[in-house]
Amino acid sequence: MAKHKSGKNSPGNLKKSERSSSPHVTHGGMKKFHFTPDKKKALIPLFIVLACFGFIWLTPETEVIQPWSEAVLLVDSADKVTDPVQKELLMDKGGKELKELISKYPFHARIHYFYGHYFLKRKLWDSSIFYLKNAIRMDSGGESNTVWNFAKEEIVVPYFKKYEILLDQNKNELALEQLLEAHRYNRTRTDLNLLLADIYKIKKNYDSSLIYYSWYLYSKPNDINVLNDVGIIRLIKKDSTEARKIFEHILKIDPNYVNAKRNLSLISNKPRDVK
Amino acid sequence: MKFKAYYKANGIPFELIFVIIGLVFGLLIIFVNPPFYTADESTHFHKSYLVSRLEFLVRNNQKIWAADFPKSIVECRQRAMINWDRGDKYSHSRFKAARNRPLKPQETLFTKVPIPSISPIPYIPFSIGIAIGIFINDNPYWLVWFGRLAGLFTFLALMYIVIRSVPFGKGIFFLYGLTPIVLYQGASVTYDMLNNAMSFILLAVFLKYAFDPNFKLTGKKLALIFALILIHRFSKGGYPLIPFLFFLIPMQKIGKPWKAVLIGLCILLCWFIPDYTWGLLIGAQGYQVLAIGQKDVYFNSGMNIAFIFSHPLDFLSILLRNIWWQAAMWTRGTMGRFGHAYLNLPDWFYILHGLVLIFTAFFEPVYEYVLSRSLRWLLFGIGLGTVAVVIVGDFVTGSAVGGTVIFGLQGRYFVPAVPVLLFLLCSKEYYNRRWQQNRWIALSAWSIFTLTYLIIFFNNYFWVD
Numbered sequence: 038m039a040k041h042k043s044g045k046n047s048p049g050n051l052k053k054s055e056r057s058s059s060p061h062v063t064h065g066g067m068k069k070f071h072f073t074p075d076k077k078k079a080l081i082p083l084f085i086v087l088a089c090f091g092f093i094w095l096t097p098e099t100e101v102i103q104p105w106s107e108a109v110l111l112v113d114s115a116d117k118v119t120d121p122v123q124k125e126l127l128m129d130k131g132g133k134e135l136k137e138l139i140s141k142y143p144f145h146a147r148i149h150y151f152y153g154h155y156f157l158k159r160k161l162w163d164s165s166i167f168y169l170k171n172a173i174r175m176d177s178g179g180e181s182n183t184v185w186n187f188a189k190e191e192i193v194v195p196y197f198k199k200y201e202i203l204l205d206q207n208k209n210e211l212a213l214e215q216l217l218e219a220h221r222y223n224r225t226r227t228d229l230n231l232l233l234a235d236i237y238k239i240k241k242n243y244d245s246s247l248i249y250y251s252w253y254l255y256s257k258p259n260d261i262n263v264l265n266d267v268g269i270i271r272l273i274k275k276d277s278t279e280a281r282k283i284f285e286h287i288l289k290i291d292p293n294y295v296n297a298k299r300n301l302s303l304i305s306n307k308p309r310d311v312k
Numbered sequence: 313m314k315f316k317a318y319y320k321a322n323g324i325p326f327e328l329i330f331v332i333i334g335l336v337f338g339l340l341i342i343f344v345n346p347p348f349y350t351a352d353e354s355t356h357f358h359k360s361y362l363v364s365r366l367e368f369l370v371r372n373n374q375k376i377w378a379a380d381f382p383k384s385i386v387e388c389r390q391r392a393m394i395n396w397d398r399g400d401k402y403s404h405s406r407f408k409a410a411r412n413r414p415l416k417p418q419e420t421l422f423t424k425v426p427i428p429s430i431s432p433i434p435y436i437p438f439s440i441g442i443a444i445g446i447f448i449n450d451n452p453y454w455l456v457w458f459g460r461l462a463g464l465f466t467f468l469a470l471m472y473i474v475i476r477s478v479p480f481g482k483g484i485f486f487l488y489g490l491t492p493i494v495l496y497q498g499a500s501v502t503y504d505m506l507n508n509a510m511s512f513i514l515l516a517v518f519l520k521y522a523f524d525p526n527f528k529l530t531g532k533k534l535a536l537i538f539a540l541i542l543i544h545r546f547s548k549g550g551y552p553l554i555p556f557l558f559f560l561i562p563m564q565k566i567g568k569p570w571k572a573v574l575i576g577l578c579i580l581l582c583w584f585i586p587d588y589t590w591g592l593l594i595g596a597q598g599y600q601v602l603a604i605g606q607k608d609v610y611f612n613s614g615m616n617i618a619f620i621f622s623h624p625l626d627f628l629s630i631l632l633r634n635i636w637w638q639a640a641m642w643t644r645g646t647m648g649r650f651g652h653a654y655l656n657l658p659d660w661f662y663i664l665h666g667l668v669l670i671f672t673a674f675f676e677p678v679y680e681y682v683l684s685r686s687l688r689w690l691l692f693g694i695g696l697g698t699v700a701v702v703i704v705g706d707f708v709t710g711s712a713v714g715g716t717v718i719f720g721l722q723g724r725y726f727v728p729a730v731p732v733l734l735f736l737l738c739s740k741e742y743y744n745r746r747w748q749q750n751r752w753i754a755l756s757a758w759s760i761f762t763l764t765y766l767i768i769f770f771n772n773y774f775w776v777d
Contacts, residue, residue: 079741083674086737090666093639094659101633103715142714144610180605 105142108134109151112158131155146175150184154191162195169195173222193219193226220249227256231263243270261287265296277304324752326482327475331468333490333756334498337763338464341499344770346402347456348392349651350500351722356435357501358425360459361385363432364439364446369597370425376600380420384413388452396653401776407453415450431590433546434503437466459501467498470509478516479523480678483751484734485512487672490759491665492648492657492766493724503548504724510544511554511728515735522560523681529566534575541582549586550705551728553697555579559690609712616708631703634718645723646730648766657769661762668758673734677748681740688736695732702726 102110111131118124135152142148153168169192176185196219203212216233223229234249250267254260264287271280281304287297348354362370362379370379391410394400432439441462445455471489475482488494489512497504517540521527541555556579559572566572620627641649647665648657683691706721 073741076741079739082737083670083739086670090643090670093643094663096636098640099633099637101630101637101717103712103717138714142610145608145712145714147608150608176607179607182606182608184608 105135105138105145105148105151108138109154112151112155115158128155128158132159144175146172146179147184149175150188153188157191157194160198162198165195166192166199170222189223190226192222193229197229224252225256227253230256234263234266238266238270243274246270259290261291261294261297264290265294265300268297268300272300272304280304325476326486326752327472329752329756330475330486330489331472333759333763334468334471334495335464337490337760337767338468338495338499339461340763340767341496341770342457342460342464344767344774345496345500345651346392346394346774347453348389349653349774350496350502351652351724353456353501354389354392355425356438356503357389357456357459358385358423359430359432360435360438360501361442361455362425363435364442368432369593374600375598376424378422378424381423382415382417382452383419383421384415385452385455386421386423388413388456396655396773402774403776411451411453413451415446415452415455417450429591429594430503430548431546431586433543434506434548437462437506438501456501460499463501463505464499467495467505467509470513471498474509474512474516477520479520480681481519481673481676481731481735481738483672483676483755484669484731484738485516486752487669487755487759488731488734490763491646491669492762493646493650494727495763496648496650496766497724497727504727507544507548507551508727510540510547511551512731514540514544514554515557515731518557518560519735521565522562522687527561527565529561529571538578538582541579542585545582546586546590550702550725551698552583553694553701554728554732555582557690557694557732560687609715611710612713613708615713616711619714620704620708627707630707630716630718633716635703638718638721642721642723642726646726647723649723650770655773657766661765665762669730669734670737672751672755673737674739675742675744675747675751676738677743677745677751678738678740683735683738683740691732691736695729695736698729698732699726702729 108131111127111134113131115124115127115131118127132155135148135155138145139148139152149168150172153165153170153172156162156165156168159165169188172188173185173192176183176188179185196215200212200215200219203209203215213236216229216236219226220229220233230249230253234246234253237243237246237249247267247270250263250270253263254267257263264283268280268283268287271277271283281301284297284301284304287294288301291297348357358381361381362368367379370377388410394402438459441458441460442455444462445458448454448458471485475485475489478485489498494508497508517537521529521533527533537558541558544551544555556576558575558579563569563572566575643666644656644659644662647662649655702725703718703721706725707718710721711717711719
C-alpha cells in the first residue's frame with residue numbers, strides 16, 4: 038500500500054495554483070542552476086539504471102549450456118586431443134556424466150542421442166545402436182530442435198561396423214541383416230543403398246537390387262555408372278525396352294560414356310522383346 | 313484559439329501526435345512486414361478467423377483443436393514461410409499474383425490451431441477487421457492486413473486513452489509506445505497487442521486516480537477498474553502483478569483498510585477467473601492434448617517447480633547465469649527483435665534508443681507531482697516482480713527438466729513492465745518548463761527517425777525488386 042508523504046504536492050492535495058508554479062527561481066530571465074542535495078539524490082537512480090544498461094552491453098556474453106551438451110562436448114573434444122591419456126580421460130569424464138544424466142533424466146531423447154554418440158566413439162556398436170534407437174523413437178514426430186534426424190544418420194555407422202565384423206566371420210546372412218536393419222532407419226543414405234543393391238545383384242536377386250538402386254537414384258539421379266548397372270539388370274531381366282531408355286538417358290547426360298554406347302549397340306543388334 | 317490556449321497551458325497534446333505518427337508508421341509496418349511473419353501470427357490469425365465466424369469452440373469427431381479452414385489461407389501461410397536466414401526474400405511481382413487469389417471458403421482443409429487455452433477476447437479486434445475485410449477483398453493476404461489494421465486502430469485508440477489520462481509521464485508512454493517492437497506488435501495479429509495496451513492502460517488509469525485530487529473510489533469506478541483488469545487478464549497470462557498497480561492509489565482515497573484488503577483479494581481472484589470460465593469450458597470439451605513440436609527434451613512444470621524448492625541455490629545460480637548471458641538479447645527484445653526469424657536491429661540502435669528512453673523518463677516533467685518513496689518502491693516491486701515472474705514462469709513452463717538454460721524467453725515479454733520501471737526515474741528536481749512545452753518536437757523527431765529506419769531496414773531485409 039502506498040502511503041504518500043503529506044507534503045503539499047502529495048497526490049490528492051494539489052491545488053491548481055500550486056501546479057502551475059515553477060519551482061525554479063529566475064534572475065533577470067536567466068535560470069540559475071543550484072546543485073542542491075536533492076538534485077544530487079535524484080541522480081542516484083539514473084546512475085544505477087545507466088550502470089545496469091551499460092553492464093548489459095559491455096559484459097561478454099558467456100553462453101550457458103545444458104549439462105548434457107557440456108558432457109557431449111567433453112566426448113567430442115577428446116577427438117581433438119593427441120595425447121592418448123588425456124583423450125581417455127576426457128572420454129571417460131564425458132561418458133560418466135552422460136551415464137549419470139541418463140539415469141537422472143531417462144525421458145530426454147537428446148541425452149539418449151548423446152549417449153549413443155558416445156558409444157559410437159567408444160566403438161561399442163550394440164550400445165550405440167540401443168541408445169540411438171531410443172532417441173529416434175522418443176523424438177519421432179518432433180518438429181523443432183530435433184535429434185531423430187541426427188540419430189538416423191549416425192545409427193548407420195554401428196550397423197556398418199557390425200556388418201564388416203560378421204562378414205569377416207563368414208556370417209554373410211547375419212551381416213546382410215545388419216544392413217537391412219540400418220536401412221529401416223535411413224532409407225536415403227546413398228552408400229547403404231548402393232551396397233545393398235550390389236549385394237543383391239551378386240546374389241542374383243535382381244528385383245531387390247533394383248529397389249535399392251532406385252532408392253540410390255532418388256538421391257543421385259544422374260550417377261551414370263549406377264544407371265548403367267540398372268540398365269544391365271534390365272537387360273538381364275530381358276526388359277530391353279526399359280534398358281534402352283536407360284542407356285539413352287545416360288547418353289543424354291554424358292554422350293561420351295562408352296559403356297552405355299556399347300550396351301545400347303548390344304540391344305540394337307538383338308531382336309526386340311515381344312511383349 | 314482554443315488549441316493555442318491549451319498548448320500554452322499544457323504543450324502540444326501528446327496523444328494526438330502519437331496517433332498521427334503511430335498511424336503513418338503503423339500502416340507502413342502492416343504492409344512492409346510480410347504476412348504471417350510476426351511470431352505466432354499464423355496461429356493467432358487462424359484463431360481470429362474462427363472468432364470472426366463466431367466459432368468460439370471447435371467441434372470435430374477427433375476431439376482435437378482443429379477446424380476446417382479455407383485451403384487458400386493454409387496455402388498462403390505455407391507460401392509465406394520463407395527461409396530468411398538463408399537470405400531469401402519476398403518478391404513484389406510474385407506477391408502481386410498471390411494477392412489476387414480469392415478466399416474460396418467452400419474449399420477447406422482440416423488444420424490444427426494449437427492454442428485452445430487462450431480465450432477469444434484478445435482476438436475480437438482482429439476478428440472484426442477480418443469480418444469487414446471479407447466484404448471488401450477476401451484474398452487471404454488481405455484478410456491478414458485487415459486483421460492487422462483493426463489491431464492497429466485498437467492499439468492507437470487505447471494508447472490515446474493512456475497518454476491522455478496519465479497525469480505525468482506522457483513522454484514515456486509516447487516514446488515507448490512508438491518504440492519499434494511495441495508499434496510492431498500493435499500492428500500485427502497477436503494477443504500481445506491487447507495485452508501490452510491494457511498493461512499501459514492499467515498503469516495510466518491508476519496513476520490518474522492516484523494523483524487526481526478530486527478522485528473518489530465509487531462503485532462505478534471500481535467496476536471500471538475490474539473490467540479493465542479482467543480484459544487485461546483474459547488477453548494473456550503471465551502478468552499477475554500489473555493489476556496490483558491499483559495500490560498506487562493512496563489509502564485515504566480507497567477508504568478503510570478492510571476495503572483495500574478486499575480489493576486486493578478480488579484482484580487476486582481475477583487471476584483465476586479465466587481458468588474457471590474459459591478454462592472449464594475448454595476442459596469440458598475433452599480435447600486431446602496435442603503433442604508440442606519439440607520432443608528432444610521433456611517439459612514438465614511440476615518437476616521444475618519441485619526443483620526450485622528442493623535446490624533453491626542451484627536455481628538462483630541458473631537464474632543469474634542466464635541473466636548474465638541473455639540480458640542483452642532480452643533488452644534487444646524490449647525495443648525490437650522481430651518475428652519468427654528473430655530479426656535484430658544493429659546494436660547501436662538499441663543503445664541509443666535505450667539511452668533516449670532513460671533520459672526521457674528522467675527529464676519527464678513531474679514537478680507538480682510527488683512520487684513518494686513508498687510509491688517508488690511499489691513501482692519498483694511490480695516492475696521488477698513482473699520481469700522476475702516472466703523469467704521464472706518461462707523456466708517453469710518452457711525449459712527442459714534438469715536443464716540450465718532458460719529456453720525460448722523473448723525480450724518482448726517484458727514490454728508491459730518497461731514503462732513501470734521507467735516511471736521510477738521520473739524526478740522533479742530537474743524540471744524544465746521549456747523542455748515540458750517543447751519536448752514533443754524532440755521526441756517526435758526521434759520516433760520518426762527510429763521508425764523510418766525500421767521501415768527501410770524491413771524493406772531491405774524482406775523485399776526484393
